[in-house]
Amino acid sequence: METKSINELQDEIVEDFSMYDDWNDKYEYLIEFGKTLPKLDEEYKTDENRIHGCQSRVWLNAQMIDGKVIFEADSDAIITKGIVGLLVSVLSGHTPKEIAESDLYFIGKIGLQEHLSPTRANGLLSMIKKMKTYGIAFQAK
Amino acid sequence: MFDIEKIRADFPILNEPIRGKKLVYLDNAASTQKPQVVIDAEKYFYEHQYANIHRGVHYLSQIGTDLYEGVRKQIQLFINAKHEYEIIYTKGTTNAINLVAYTFGRKFINKGDEIVITEMEHHSNIVPWQILCEEKKCILKVIPMQEDGSILLEDARKIITPKTKLVSTFYVSNALGTINPVKELIRIAHENDAKILLDAAQAIQHYPIDVQELDVDFLVFSGHKIYGPTGTGILYAKEQLLNQMPPYEGGGDMIKTVSFEKTVYNDLPFKFEAGTPNIAGCIALGTAIKYVQDLGIKNIMKYEAELFKYATKKLKAIEGLKIYGTSKNKSCVISFLLEGIHPYDVGVILDNSGIAIRTGHHCAQPVMDHYHIPGTCRASFAFYNTKEEVDVLVTSILKAKKMLS
Numbered sequence: 001m002e003t004k005s006i007n008e009l010q011d012e013i014v015e016d017f018s019m020y021d022d023w024n025d026k027y028e029y030l031i032e033f034g035k036t037l038p039k040l041d042e043e044y045k046t047d048e049n050r051i052h053g054c055q056s057r058v059w060l061n062a063q064m065i066d067g068k069v070i071f072e073a074d075s076d077a078i079i080t081k082g083i084v085g086l087l088v089s090v091l092s093g094h095t096p097k098e099i100a101e102s103d104l105y106f107i108g109k110i111g112l113q114e115h116l117s118p119t120r121a122n123g124l125l126s127m128i129k130k131m132k133t134y135g136i137a138f139q140a141k
Numbered sequence: 142m143f144d145i146e147k148i149r150a151d152f153p154i155l156n157e158p159i160r161g162k163k164l165v166y167l168d169n170a171a172s173t174q175k176p177q178v179v180i181d182a183e184k185y186f187y188e189h190q191y192a193n194i195h196r197g198v199h200y201l202s203q204i205g206t207d208l209y210e211g212v213r214k215q216i217q218l219f220i221n222a223k224h225e226y227e228i229i230y231t232k233g234t235t236n237a238i239n240l241v242a243y244t245f246g247r248k249f250i251n252k253g254d255e256i257v258i259t260e261m262e263h264h265s266n267i268v269p270w271q272i273l274c275e276e277k278k279c280i281l282k283v284i285p286m287q288e289d290g291s292i293l294l295e296d297a298r299k300i301i302t303p304k305t306k307l308v309s310t311f312y313v314s315n316a317l318g319t320i321n322p323v324k325e326l327i328r329i330a331h332e333n334d335a336k337i338l339l340d341a342a343q344a345i346q347h348y349p350i351d352v353q354e355l356d357v358d359f360l361v362f363s364g365h366k367i368y369g370p371t372g373t374g375i376l377y378a379k380e381q382l383l384n385q386m387p388p389y390e391g392g393g394d395m396i397k398t399v400s401f402e403k404t405v406y407n408d409l410p411f412k413f414e415a416g417t418p419n420i421a422g423c424i425a426l427g428t429a430i431k432y433v434q435d436l437g438i439k440n441i442m443k444y445e446a447e448l449f450k451y452a453t454k455k456l457k458a459i460e461g462l463k464i465y466g467t468s469k470n471k472s473c474v475i476s477f478l479l480e481g482i483h484p485y486d487v488g489v490i491l492d493n494s495g496i497a498i499r500t501g502h503h504c505a506q507p508v509m510d511h512y513h514i515p516g517t518c519r520a521s522f523a524f525y526n527t528k529e530e531v532d533v534l535v536t537s538i539l540k541a542k543k544m545l546s
């Protein structure tokens with residue numbers, strides 16, 4: 001199966017969001033998206049997997065399978081879970097190198113950065129940082 | 142009387158469109174907005190009167206000193222302190238509590254002595270005591286909270302004992318809005334020969350405070366919560382205590398003479414005010430307090446009480462909404478959760494509706510732990526808020542509930 005590149009996935013999200021012109025619809029989308037995401041197994045909700053800097057609790061689990069990094073994430077706040085889910089859908093299933101070198105422009109393009117409070121934006125940033133760190137760490141292995 | 146339209150017009154930010162909507166500012170417990178007169182006072186000082194104080198014989202320095210000291214006098218009268226020099230300028234409540242911990246605490250609290258707080262303190266009234274206890278091997282005792290967010294006086298009577306050197310507690314809780322039975326706590330502390338500090342950060346803007354009538358030993362508050370500038374605050378302490386306490390920081394202004402053999406500390410209040418202070422801020426704080434005095438603290442109380450009653454009734458009526466902190470004695474704070482919904486999600490939706498509330502633990506994590514919740518949504522009110530704004534809040538909560546469940 002041909003997998004889509006990180007940028008193709010980003011462009012799809014940007015396209016999806018371009019249909020919405022007010023925050024209401026954007027958040028409805030995020031909330032609905034968040035609801036469809038699977039829950040992370042309790043065993044992965046460890047302190048080690050916690051992302052700090054978010055007001056809600058966020059966990060990120062990463063595994064290396066057949067040369068690809070598989071991310072799973074969860075949050076107890078649904079909007080956060082939606083955003084985190086977008087990041088996972090873009091980055092998961094790619095090689096460590098692709099992840100480490102990715103440029104995540106979709107966040108800005110769909111207007112999330114601007115709409116999120118500083119605390120949340122920090123959470124988002126630490127999440128991205130952590131995902132990239134996994135990319136770098138898995139490359140080294 | 143209370144002309145709400147006129148009052149709202151005094152606060153320029155209330156007309157600021159937020160995310161294309163009319164701002165509904167309900168985060169007053171975190172900080173209050175500033176009336177134009179306060180903003181102007183600071184600006185005017187810098188434009189026309191600015192110089193460093195207490196130091197120069199020149200004209201501007203004297204004007205600055207007079208204004209700065211005039212505000213001290215004003216605050217003395219505002220809280221009815223016996224002497225002007227019992228009013229110490231600080232950077233805020235946190236700074237004032239740390240000052241007491243560092244000076245009074247280090248000198249008078251020793252190994253095995255006890256400090257008593259409650260389960261509902263702001264972190265700034267927990268951590269300084271923990272630091273002191275670590276250093277001095279004294280013991281921090283905690284009066285537990287009840288489900289409704291109040292304390293029992295019988296618990297206070299058990300925990301405050303002759304071993305207690307200091308009771309340090311809030312007047313009004315920022316997380317739940319509970320009003321503490323301060324008169325009784327002061328009496329219990331004194332019966333045990335302990336001193337008592339009141340954290341009035343959430344009380345000074347809502348209730349008249351008379352430190353002599355209360356007979357409180359220390360009282361602290363922040364300027365920014367009483368419509369004044371950030372970086373200003375007050376420590377009131379009885380003269381006798383201030384005289385016994387060692388200085389906090391060393392530097393200019395706090396000394397009489399300095400030599401390498403012997404440095405003589407300055408008189409009160411300067412002994413506790415090292416370095417160049419927030420001169421413009423303190424002057425504008427005086428303007429803020431005058432603004433409150435002109436409105437009349439009793440009028441403010443009456444207006445806020447009615448608004449608070451209305452808001453409580455309206456929020457209570459929302460199905461699935463639970464209010465945390467239901468004690469009979471409550472101030473302008475409503476902490477709540479929607480069933481099955483994370484407070485953060487509610488905060489995001491309300492924010493997008495132009496409503497500013499606070500979500501999270503409100504610097505009172507033990508309270509959230511007590512209820513086993515991650516945090517709450519907190520709407521906190523000031524005299525410029527209206528029933529119409531409460532209605533907007535209710536509509537937006539209903540909308541958030543619909544979107545999120």
Ligand SMILES: Cc1ncc(COP(=O)(O)O)c(C=O)c1O
Binds near residue numbers: 235
């Ligand atoms: C009850 C209480 N105590 C202390 C503080 C700390 O005040 P500041 O941050 O102004 O020092 C606050 C404000 O958040 C408060 O509400």
